Amino acid sequence: MKLAYALCGSFCTHARSLEAMKVLASKHEVTAVLSEAARDTDTRFGRADTLHRTVTGISGASPILSIKAAEEQITGGGFDAVIVSPCTGNTLAKIANGITDSTVTMCVKAQLRCRRPVVIALATNDGLGANLRSIAMTLEKKNVFFVPFGQDSPSGKPTSLVCDFTLVEATLEHAVRGIQIQPLLI
Numbered sequence: 001m002k003l004a005y006a007l008c009g010s011f012c013t014h015a016r017s018l019e020a021m022k023v024l025a026s027k028h029e030v031t032a033v034l035s036e037a038a039r040d041t042d043t044r045f046g047r048a049d050t051l052h053r054t055v056t057g058i059s060g061a062s063p064i065l066s067i068k069a070a071e072e073q074i075t076g077g078g079f080d081a082v083i084v085s086p087c088t089g090n091t092l093a094k095i096a097n098g099i100t101d102s103t104v105t106m107c108v109k110a111q112l113r114c115r116r117p118v119v120i121a122l123a124t125n126d127g128l129g130a131n132l133r134s135i136a137m138t139l140e141k142k143n144v145f146f147v148p149f150g151q152d153s154p155s156g157k158p159t160s161l162v163c164d165f166t167l168v169e170a171t172l173e174h175a176v177r178g179i180q181i182q183p184l185l186i
Contacts, residue, residue: 001028001080001176004064004073004111006104007055009037010086010123011045013162017085017121018054020168024083025058031073032056032063033082035091035104039065067106074110081172082111082118085147085165089124089131095144096137112143117175121147121168127161135161145175150186 005021007014024030032055042048055063064070074082084091084104091104095118100109108118120138124131128151138144147163148171164186174181 002031002078003028003172004031004033004077004079004082004107005055005059006033006035006082006084006107007038007051008035008084008086008088008091008104009041010088011038011041011043013086013123013165014038014045014051016165018058020085020121020165021055021058023169024172025060030059031061031077031079032059033070033103033107034063034065036102039103064103064107067100067103070103070106071110074107075114079111079114079116080176081116082107083121083168083172084108084118085121085168086123086163087120089126089134092120092122092124092131092138093134095120096134096141112141115143117178118144119147119168119171119175120144121163121165121171122149123162125157125160127159129159145171145180146184147171148181148184148186
C-alpha cells in the first residue's frame with residue numbers, strides 16, 4: 001500500500017508513533033508528513049531537525065512540509081490511506097469542522113475528497129473535555145477511522161485520551177476495507 005503518515009505536535013507520543021511508522025514502512029511505501037508544530041518546534045522530547053531526519057530515514061524520502069505540497073501530492077498521489085499519528089485535539093477539531101489551514105488538515109481534506117480512508121491516532125489532553133464534541137463529529141464522518149483509544153492517566157489527567165499506537169497497523173487494515181476496528185474504547 002501507499003501511505004501518508006502525518007505527525008502532529010503531541011510530542012510526548014512521538015516515540016510511540018514513530019515505532020508504528022517503522023512497522024508500516026517495513027511493509028508499505030510510506031510518505032511522511034509533518035505538521036507545522038512538529039516541523040518547527042524543539043521540545044524536551046526532541047528537536048525538530050532530529051524528527052525531520054528520523055522520518056526521512058524511516059520513509060526514505062523528505063516529508064511533506066507545506067499545505068501546497070500536501071494538496072498536490074495527496075490529491076494526485078493515489079494514497080491508499082492517510083494516517084494522522086499522533087492526532088492532536090487541535091487538528092481533530094479542525095478535521096471535525098472542515099478547517100483546512102495546515103499541512104496535515106490539507107492531507108486529510110485531499111484524501112477525503114478522493115473518498116479514501118483516513119486513520120486517526122488520537123493523543124489529546126482534552127479528549128473528555130472540549131474535544132469530546134470533535135471526537136463525536138469525526139466518528140460520524142465517512143472514511144474516517146480511529147485507532148482504539150482510552151484514558152492514559154485517569155487520576156492525573158482525567159480528560160486525557162491516547163490511542164494504542166500498537167494498533168495503528170490493525171486499524172489501517174480494517175480501514176482500507178471500510179471497517180472501524182473494535183473495540184474502539186479501551
